[in-house]
Amino acid sequence: MTLSLQKYLIGESNSCFNFKIIIEVYMKRTLINIAILSTILGTGIAQAGGIDRSGQGTSIILKEGNLLEITSVSVSPKVTGKYTYGFSGGVITDVTPDYSFTNLAFRTDISDDMALAIIQDEPYGANVSWTDGTATDYTADPVVALSYNGVKAEIKSNATTVLVSYDSADNFTVYGGLKNQSVSATSTNPLAGMYSIVAKEDSSIGYVLGAAIEKPEIAMRVALTYHSKVSHDLTVMESSVIGANQPSTLSFDTPEAYNLDFQTGIAANTLLFGSIRHVNWKQFLLKPDHYFATTKYLDAATNGAPGTGKALKKYDNNTTTYSLGLGRKFNDQWSAAVTYGTEAAEGTLGGPLGPTDGFSKTGVGVTYTGEKATVTLGVQKVNNGDVGLDPIPGTMSGNTTLVTAVKIGYKF
Template sequence: MATISFKTLALSACALAVAAPAFAGGLERGGYNIDLLFDPSDYVLEGTATFVMPQRDVYGTVDNPVKSGGSLPAAWRTTADDSENYWSPRIGAKAAIGDMADCMFDYSEPWGAHLKPGQWQGASYNMETDVKSQNYATTCRVKFDFGKGDLSIIGGGFYQEISGIKHRQVLSPTLLGPAYPSLLSGVGILDMEGNGWGWRAGLAYEIPEIAFRASLVYNSAVDHDLSGTVDLTGVPAIPGTPLATIGGRVIPVYGQVSMPDTVELKMQTGIAPGWLAFGSVKWTDWSQIQVVPFCAVGTPVCRPNFAINTLDLFYQDGWTVSGGVGHKFNDQWSGAVSLTWDRGTSTVIGTQTDSWVLGSQVVYSPNKNVELKLAGALGILTSGSSGWGATCDTGKTCGDEATYKFGNDLVAAISTGIKVKF
């Protein structure tokens, strides 16, 4: 077998740089990724699809009867599946502009969440939450000779859309009597959407002869003005209660959320002929998302104590640290393994604790124009608990709907991709 040189390895560095998908905190799914921008080919098309299977189960649930106007039925479960499987796609195209510049366009779904516990003793907190996103980005770099390698200045912008629903038990079925469930469900449904613009900037330095690359990229926050409805047609208007004026109606609402800014440092370098080491550190500003209130249209200032519904998150900042090693076996086959730690973003409520994920990837190149990728990951979601009593805004108690515990759980993922370059 011929020896694989550093320079030959450099041509496959982008293929090895991400060994497997991780299960990150907050509302992160695919996140942001501009690795395609560094592919040495003049023109590149790439598509990947990742299927993630988190197995997070919660137990020992206790409902707060104040939230649902009364205790929930004893027959409802005291355990729940607090995760749903999901897909994370990404499509990108990159083109060289002369010898000094490259630009790429990509579509991704950076943010999302889907929890569907259904009828359980924490139903006044959540019966189903489903958040989705779409991101359309253009990113370019300009290269300059600098010492032994190339210095790149990176810049770009992106347009982002988010949407979501949340179902929760507003009124206990025990209070609805014979009207439940044929006439009234007691369930309130939030339906919202929003969009916004963001930008990115960064620097990169490369020495192709030793497959070295270091990049530092900042992605801005994206402010979303949200609009939608709260459907309370399944909840009666009860005189003398907050439901007196809103029960039995579909109410137009508005809100605002800033999806977080991120800073990511990535490095890779050849360590021996045919061998590549890589690593990254990413900070995500999830702590800016604490409580997202939704107020009736016409409310002058939307705060939790004026809200019809709130999305209580109480996140802390996220940190993701990853490292691994890749090897090019021959001109057709290469592979990599990685280990990723992600700091949990949940604080007083939620199930997002620290996670450890071991990933691996195999890349097959039948010819110089095509790469086929298959990656897998297996990780641990560490144990924890979620409880009542967080205080938000002007003294209103938020996040007090339910308390529960959860043990160590597994997360698995599989990813496939194809890259065509010429």
């Protein structure tokens, strides 16, 4: 009996942000193909789930044979709200643009008990753009600040992970490898002294370690994967009211994360599966030198010396995301699955770079399996968590994200 699990995360928020899961289980010599689309919210630059997008899935290494998988994901977030005191007419239109990305994964056997996998994904990403109303420098004169208009931020990333696995004779597999990750970012914030930053792309190395145990007679597998933090030093150019085109280096870590994936057969042609992802977002701190100096200067001008500087983005809490699904095979070609997931809200005030807080999600997917190729279609609705805004008071509420995905797998 052979088991294999494939999981992909998509997303943005905060946010935010996206899982695609393909599970193939040989039970009683019949193949169960179970497709499910699952998403970790990613609809802005900062959410309860940080800037997670792909979910850093690695389970292709636990499959068999020569495989190539391509996953295309489209994300349509809707994040709107209202200013508390009627600024700009009160209404906040959608601040999170649509986005899409494609993940690639390849696997091949090296020997009878060793395999190689190469995975290319977008582990982190964010995009927010506020366009309503009229904005001025809130920190300099909060009385005339009318909206967050002009606040924009975008984070892009790419990662190539190379893994090698070793299968022991007792249904125990260990795997690990290196990850080359690149990150770039841009942001403008007229509310903080007309601040802007452009951060050039930087590439750094991290590592991945994992282990899986299987019990084939009940189609059971539990796999735990650790992703190390990756340290980056980006060359940046910053500008604000206290100086233009100020060069510096922005140093930060993308956080370490733990993925626990599990599955088990509960009846003939029926599979229960799920995942738990924990990310140490407290390790992620963006504090550019010129932004810190600008906010310190503005605070001193408003409240008196010496003033207090701020970070561009930080997280006060780590996050844990849960997902549970049920899959069913109908015949040799068709199978389907449903899933539910959740991530608790932090319960703190958000802002223009964090317009949601936590989420719940429901999804459905269907897979068609041919002799060589497998095609999966999935859709998921994410209910974005409500959040209050600061420093300009408002509320973002009743928002959703629609995620669609197509995955093509080919055996050769």
